[in-house]
Amino acid sequence: xxxxxxxxxxxxxxxxxxxxxxxxxxxxxxxxxxxxxxxxxxxxxxxxxxxxxxxxxxxxxxxxxxxxxxxxxxxxxxxxxxxxxxxxxxxxxxxxxxxxxxxxxxxxxxxxxxxxxxxxxxxxxxxxxxxxxxxxxxxxxxxxxxxxxxxxxxxxxxxxxxxxxxxxxxxxxxxxxxxxxxxxxxxxxxxxxxxxxxxxxxxxxxxxxxxxxxxxxxxxxxxxxxxxxxxxxxxxxxxxxxxxxxxxxxxxxxxxxxxxxxxxxxxxxxxxxxxxxxxxxxxxxxxxxxxxxxxxxxxxxxxxxxxxxxxxxxxxxxxxxxxxxxxxxxxxxxxxxxxxxxxxxxxxxxxxxxxxxxxxxxxxxxxxxxxxxxxxxxxxxxxxxxxxxxxxxxxxxxxxxxxxxxx
Numbered sequence: 001x002x003x004x005x006x007x008x009x010x011x012x013x014x015x016x017x018x019x020x021x022x023x024x025x026x027x028x029x030x031x032x033x034x035x036x037x038x039x040x041x042x043x044x045x046x047x048x049x050x051x052x053x054x055x056x057x058x059x060x061x062x063x064x065x066x067x068x069x070x071x072x073x074x075x076x077x078x079x080x081x082x083x084x085x086x087x088x089x090x091x092x093x094x095x096x097x098x099x100x101x102x103x104x105x106x107x108x109x110x111x112x113x114x115x116x117x118x119x120x121x122x123x124x125x126x127x128x129x130x131x132x133x134x135x136x137x138x139x140x141x142x143x144x145x146x147x148x149x150x151x152x153x154x155x156x157x158x159x160x161x162x163x164x165x166x167x168x169x170x171x172x173x174x175x176x177x178x179x180x181x182x183x184x185x186x187x188x189x190x191x192x193x194x195x196x197x198x199x200x201x202x203x204x205x206x207x208x209x210x211x212x213x214x215x216x217x218x219x220x221x222x223x224x225x226x227x228x229x230x231x232x233x234x235x236x237x238x239x240x241x242x243x244x245x246x247x248x249x250x251x252x253x254x255x256x257x258x259x260x261x262x263x264x265x266x267x268x269x270x271x272x273x274x275x276x277x278x279x280x281x282x283x284x285x286x287x288x289x290x291x292x293x294x295x296x297x298x299x300x301x302x303x304x305x306x307x308x309x310x311x312x313x314x315x316x317x318x319x320x321x322x323x324x325x326x327x328x329x330x331x332x333x334x335x336x337x338x339x340x341x342x343x344x345x346x347x348x349x350x351x352x353x354x355x356x357x358x359x360x361x362x363x364x365x366x367x368x369x370x371x372x373x374x375x376x377x378x379x380x381x382x383x384x385x386x387x388x389x390x391x392x393x394x395x396x397x398x399x400x401x402x403x404x405x406x407x
Contacts, residue, residue: 011051012108016116017123019044019100020157023367024124027146028132034089041096048103056102060324060377064095067320067364071291074313078290079297087292090365097370105378114161117375121154122174135184145361148187151178152194153368156350160375163342189360190353197353205345270303270360277307281314288314305358321364325355328376335383343383347376 022044026037049055068091078084104113132139134147155178162171182190277294294302294311302308309318328351332344350372354363363369 009109009112012104012112013116013119015044015047016104016108016113017120018116019104020117020120020371021124022120023097023371024121024150024153025127026367027150028128034093038089038093038096041093041100045096045100045103048100048107052103052107054103054107055099056106056374056378057099058102058106058377058381060327060373061095061098061102063320063323063327064098067317068092068095070313070317070320074288074290074317076290077287079293080295083296084291087365090367093367094365094370097367098374101371101374102378105375106381110164110379110382114157114164117157118154118161118174121157125151125154135181144185144187145190148182148185148190149366149368151182151185152190152353153371154178155182155194156346156372157375159346159350160343160379163346164379189357193353193356196356197349197351200352201345201349204348205341273298273300273302274304274307277302277304277311281307281310284314285310286314286316288312288317301362303362304360305363308362309364324373325351328373328380331377331380331384335380337383340380340383343379347380351376 022037022040045055071088071091075081075084104117128134128147128150134142155175158171158174158178162168162175179194182194276298280289280294280297283289288310289297289312291312292301294300294308302311305321306318309321328347332348332351335344354369354372357363
């Protein structure tokens with residue numbers, strides 16, 4: 001029996017909102033245990049499979065499964081098995097998130113799915129604020145990079161929601177608030193990554209950008225004014241945002257070599273980790289030293305995805321992981337139709353931001369990054385099909401005009 005349309009939309013909304021709520025609360029709530037999180041993801045995947053009888057296994061999923069399989073193989077030469085085993089559940093959860101959210105994006109109604117993702121994230125973010133008090137105060141053991149990644153994922157969902165649903169006011173208002181919250185986390189790489197992504201995406205999609213900016217200028221100014229008033233009216237929030245902007249300025253100073261004392265910014269440590277990582281990689285450039293080899297050797301990660309991957313899994317693991325990013329870039333090039341221009345611009349901006357963030361952060365088991373990869377791939381796959389169908393119709397009509405008539 002054919003499923004009623006209203007019931008189908010509601011089902012997609014509920015499943016997407018539950019998936020996003022569970023994933024977001026996993027970073028700060030009682031679900032923050034890899035095995036428990038895996039079980040919930042499997043239940044949600046099973047619910048989707050009962051409805052559609054298929055799962056999305058795109059090339060990004062296949063690439064990551066190959067990456068995970070190689071990590072399992074590298075356990076045979078890993079130095080510290082206990083440390084390595086602690087990382088494997090997060091690797092497995094990354095793959096499950098890819099499958100779940102990719103299936104949501106590929107098979108469910110786009111509007112209902114994205115509305116559910118946004119609702120689930122907003123509910124989880126509200127729970128985080130109510131339970132911790134952030135941004136009015138910093139919680140104990142505050143992980144600013146993790147919380148910044150959470151808000152950045154919400155910003156990505158908000159931007160994609162606005163592009164697909166063609167809404168302006170609500171995405172702008174939510175996006176402005178999330179930008180303030182990201183600044184308040186004081187995460188340098190996240191703030192700089194977003195700034196770089198927005199700038200380069202605007203240049204790449206320049207023809208459409210002025211029209212969008214001019215059309216939305218009044219709304220942007222109103223949103224900025226409202227957020228600015230709220231920030232200045234609250235002393236605690238004002239201090240958080242000012243601290244965040246100060247840290248971003250410090251990060252820019254480091255990148256432009258204008259910081260006189262590198263030790264004050266942590267640059268010396270990162271330089272040391274980078275040099276040690278590259279030196280160790282040279283000892284085993286193809287296969288690496290095994291899962292968490294860097295942590296086993298130095299007692300800490302390199303705080304850099306490329307350095308960690310090169311040291312731990314060599315060129316094989318490095319190539320497999322970054323092939324996912326290359327795959328998203330390839331989909332952006334293939335889905336070159338006018339209808340998806342806004343969607344592609346937003347995905348391109350986030351892709352650039354994540355690539356920059358990976359330089360000074362670990363992404364290969366970050367569930368929020370998995371959401372970006374899965375949702376982007378699923379939506380771009382649909383745009384690729386639409387662009388291919390459009391080109392096919394153009395070619396068909398062109399050949400019909402040039403072919404001689406047949407009586």
